[in-house]
Amino acid sequence: MRWTTRLGAALAAVVLAVTGSTGAPAAADERGSQHGGWVPAPQEPFEQPAGARCDFAVRVEPVVDEVRKLVLAVYPDGSPRRELYTGALISVVTNLETGASTEVDASGTAFVEYGPDGSMTWYVTGPVLFGFRENGGSLPRGLWLIDGVYVVEFAPTLEKTLTMVHGTTHDVCTDLD
Known part of the structure; x- marks a missing residue:
């Protein structure tokens, strides 16, 4: 059994504690409409200019992408809750200058709660790649591979x-200098 699979089981216990749900789609959400099942959640490749996350321009491109999502609850307007x-x-992370x-394994499992104000809270087990801008949070500027059991809170800004x-x-920027 893969380490991230065992942590995924631990996250399921967290989901049960936080939501009172096993993560299985509910018969109906707050509006009475049917939730779908698991669906693909492809990660788009992206680039960041020099100084945005690393001292150099960088590209992040998935080479294996089997990420899927399950909507557990929605707001009355249909947006995810x-x-x-x-x-x-x-993903392959490339220094565009050199x-x-x-290669980065970001195959973690995340339970994400979306606030009505644009905030988000991610409850995570396993590795996920997060970008931090200068003065943009609790870690310095960089492309951070965070692994373990942790919470990342996103303000509306x-x-x-990060609470580890x-x-x-x-x-990861340090691997590409």
């Missing part, structure tokens, strides 16, 4: 606060 994400995600690259229960942080 709670979702669960899981699946294999391997061509140096590294997208400032991020147990795990590690690694700035």
Whole structure:
């Protein structure tokens, strides 16, 4: 059994404690409409200019993307309120100035709660890649591979606060200098 699979089981216990639900789609949401099942949640490749996350321009591109999501609850307007994400995600991170690259396993599992004000809280087990801008949160500017059991709170301004229960942080930018 993969380490992230065992942590996914731990996250399911967290989802049960937080929501009172096993994560299985409910028969009906607050509006009475049917939730769908698991659906693909593809990660789009993206680029960041020099200085945005790393000292150099960087590209992040998935090479394995089996991420899927399950909508657990929606707001009356249909926007997501709670979702669960899981699946294999391997990305290549490339320094666009030198061509140096590294492969990153970001195959964590996340229970995400969306606030009506644009805030989000991610309850995560396993590795996920997060970008932090300068003065944009509790970690310095970088592309951070965060692994373990942790919570990332996003303010409506997208400032991020990491609360680590147990795990590690690694700035992938340092692998590409």
